[in-house]
Amino acid sequence: MKSEQENSIGDSLFFAFLVLFIGAIVRIGASIYLPAMPLISDELYISKAMMSNTLTIYFVVFAIFTLVAGMLSDAYGRKRILMSGMFFFMLGASICALSESYEMLMFGRVIQAFGASMVPGTLMAMIRDACKDIRVVSLMGWLTVLSGLFLVAAPIIGGVLTHFFGWSSNFWFLSFFTFLVLSLTIWRMEETHPSHARVPIDFVQTLKISGTMLVTPSFILVLSPVIAFYAIQGAFLAAVPFILMGEYGLDPVLFGISNVNIVIGLFGGRYLGMHLLKKYGTTSVYRYGAYLAIVVALLFVMITLGVIGGLWSFLIIAGIFAIVFGMMA
Numbered sequence: 001m002k003s004e005q006e007n008s009i010g011d012s013l014f015f016a017f018l019v020l021f022i023g024a025i026v027r028i029g030a031s032i033y034l035p036a037m038p039l040i041s042d043e044l045y046i047s048k049a050m051m052s053n054t055l056t057i058y059f060v061v062f063a064i065f066t067l068v069a070g071m072l073s074d075a076y077g078r079k080r081i082l083m084s085g086m087f088f089f090m091l092g093a094s095i096c097a098l099s100e101s102y103e104m105l106m107f108g109r110v111i112q113a114f115g116a117s118m119v120p121g122t123l124m125a126m127i128r129d130a131c132k133d134i135r136v137v138s139l140m141g142w143l144t145v146l147s148g149l150f151l152v153a154a155p156i157i158g159g160v161l162t163h164f165f166g167w168s169s170n171f172w173f174l175s176f177f178t179f180l181v182l183s184l185t186i187w188r189m190e191e192t193h194p195s196h197a198r199v200p201i202d203f204v205q206t207l208k209i210s211g212t213m214l215v216t217p218s219f220i221l222v223l224s225p226v227i228a229f230y231a232i233q234g235a236f237l238a239a240v241p242f243i244l245m246g247e248y249g250l251d252p253v254l255f256g257i258s259n260v261n262i263v264i265g266l267f268g269g270r271y272l273g274m275h276l277l278k279k280y281g282t283t284s285v286y287r288y289g290a291y292l293a294i295v296v297a298l299l300f301v302m303i304t305l306g307v308i309g310g311l312w313s314f315l316i317i318a319g320i321f322a323i324v325f326g327m328m329a
Contacts (some may be wrong), residue, residue, distance in 0.1 A: 093178065159254070
């Protein structure tokens, strides 16, 4: 049972707002610079394929070190790991903003992703430490809702910043925003995982558990489609700025606004997926998602071949793709 002191932390309005701001860092950081990708490519003489690597490396590093973050927060406390993550995220964003080469940009993205990986799991653990059950559900719900809003807002903010101040302003914005949140965390956030509750790091046991999971057929069956769709989503995110801004001539601001249909599709797909899951089970969700994915793939092929065309056609098909991803996620 949580102590009265822990509950008082979790019931604090300041704690709730700070948790939401910390959660915003990762969400905004993942997509704010999408409208700037073509401009970065031009100014740093980076090919489209190489530019896509800045997304790929971010997601790969993020995924790898997310596993480590949980162990670190259990061993050294939540606040210390959160602060470290925000520091490295801020450092990585600053390196990206100052980049004058592909190598420097990639290095900045690696540092940024490492910092970001320390945040989500640690933040969830902090909420569970500090809050009563009903408060946990409430904060988790708000994080989910605001995550959707950040998905819409980040590209729009990025588009405005890119249009008026250049591509590096996206990363300076991230660095400044993270600095403010980090300062508030240092000043007011209390530790929710006391010393007596901490457990030593056991990398060997963690690797054993992870290895067992990776060879379990039921786990692989559930995880494989999700991994595949995340990979496809990464490829889509890397390509869509060049398509909409290069082929269809949208400026960075309009590109940011065009992401609204993606978010609507994600939420719609998530709702549809949950409905199908309750009614028909996991296998049916994957089956229907796969059928719809095939339809989307054929529609994209038709766009490529010129059978169908136009900006609105692309946006509608992209929205359907987002529905598929929302179902499978």
